[in-house]
Amino acid sequence: MDAKLQKLKEKIQDADLVLVGLGEECQYDWNALLQDERYREIEEETGNDERYIWIAPFLQKMILCRGREERWDKAYHILREMLEGKNYFIVSLCMDDYLYGAGFDAAKLVSPCGGFRMMQCAKNCAGELSDMPKESYEAVLRYYRGELPLSALEEPVCSLCGEKLRFNQLGVEKYAEEGYLEQWGSYTKWLQGTVNKKLCLLELGAGMAYPGIIRFPFEKVVYYNKKAFLYRVHPQLYQAGEEIADRSSGIAENPIDFLLSFENYST
Ligand SMILES: [Zn+2]
Numbered sequence: 001m002d003a004k005l006q007k008l009k010e011k012i013q014d015a016d017l018v019l020v021g022l023g024e025e026c027q028y029d030w031n032a033l034l035q036d037e038r039y040r041e042i043e044e045e046t047g048n049d050e051r052y053i054w055i056a057p058f059l060q061k062m063i064l065c066r067g068r069e070e071r072w073d074k075a076y077h078i079l080r081e082m083l084e085g086k087n088y089f090i091v092s093l094c095m096d097d098y099l100y101g102a103g104f105d106a107a108k109l110v111s112p113c114g115g116f117r118m119m120q121c122a123k124n125c126a127g128e129l130s131d132m133p134k135e136s137y138e139a140v141l142r143y144y145r146g147e148l149p150l151s152a153l154e155e156p157v158c159s160l161c162g163e164k165l166r167f168n169q170l171g172v173e174k175y176a177e178e179g180y181l182e183q184w185g186s187y188t189k190w191l192q193g194t195v196n197k198k199l200c201l202l203e204l205g206a207g208m209a210y211p212g213i214i215r216f217p218f219e220k221v222v223y224y225n226k227k228a229f230l231y232r233v234h235p236q237l238y239q240a241g242e243e244i245a246d247r248s249s250g251i252a253e254n255p256i257d258f259l260l261s262f263e264n265y266s267t
Contacts, residue, residue: 004251005262008202009082011229015200017193018088019221020079021214025205025234025255028072028096033063038144045150054155057167058140061116061132064096075259076102081266082202089190093210095169108190110183112213114169120176121158122166129168129179130159191221199228205255207237222247233258 012018033039039059046052080103090109092099097115100106118129136156142148156165166172168179201222206214222228222244230248232238238250251258 004249008231008249009262009265011200011231012082012086012202014198015229016087016197017199018083018086019191019194019199019201019218020083020088020090021201021203021206021218022090022092022094022099023204023206023214023234023255024093024209025207026075026092027094028064028069028098030060032069033060036063038146039063042144051155052150052153054164054166055140055143055153057116057169058137059144061137061167062141062144064098064116068098068101071256071260072096072098073102074263075256078259078262078265080104082262084266089187091187091214093206093213107183107186110180110187112170112177112180112184113210114167114172114175114179116167116169118168118179119156119165120168120172120179121161122164122173123158123161124172124174124176124178125158125161125163127176127178129176130165132167133165136165194221194228195225197225197227199225201228201230203230203232203234204258205234207234219244 042055042059046055076098088108090099090104092109092111093113094111095113095115097117099109099111100117119132120129133156139148139153143150143153157163158165168176199221201218203214203218218230219241222230228247230240230244231251232240232248233251233253233255235252235254238252240248240250
């Protein structure tokens with residue numbers, strides 16, 4: 001472990017609280033889907049047909065459920081080791097749900113962009129989320145395996161108003177914030193408890209997609225809390241503001257590679 005990593009490790013160990021921000025650079029690379037021959041076939045078959053747009057997210061969910069990829073799995077494992085025994089909170093912009101099922105305390109996570117865990121009415125007619133209809137998922141799996149023709153697939157709809165059902169993710173026509181607001185409340189409460197405490201902020205790959213969720217607020221926290229220290233890891237946008245130059249450190253690296261460089265963290 002080089003000196004910079006060693007320093008970071010000490011900062012985390014020394015901190016009373018650790019705040020982690022997982023940015024868009026941590027997101028699972030959907031291009032990996034294109035390596036799947038059957039997926040490419042399906043893309044060709046469904047083409048740009050509006051009627052079949054809903055199938056792709058189900059396939060994404062399938063890929064995510066089928067096998068967690070080693071690269072991401074390892075990175076999250078290392079992050080968990082880093083936070084072992086610490087009072088932490090993780091804010092994530094990733095929609096791949098890798099964070100869930102990586103052994104973290106679910107009460108300490110918030111993902112404001114949503115993911116594949118719940119579904120919602122495209123129009124959010126009732127302000128409620130719903131479980132994914134298993135029969136729709138099963139049908140897509142069977143289609144993927146070549147056991148059902150495309151024409152047999154039926155798009156799931158909202159049981160209340162008949163609108164399309166979508167995964168609860170930012171980008172849906174009317175995103176149901178109900179999916180994360182309660183956890184967001186826990187997060188802001190947790191943040192209030194960091195005032196004047198030794199806080200280490202670890203910002204991993206948060207760029208300019210949604211700077212208002214991680215980047216800007218993290219800087220603000222460090223600006224006001226003189227005992228806070230920010231590590232900003234990003235391949236390009238690793239610089240922090242001048243006002244917090246003495247209490248921050250920029251690391252120009254891909255955040256997943258960065259985590260992987262901590263292999264054997266606990267030894
Ligand atoms: Zn509805």
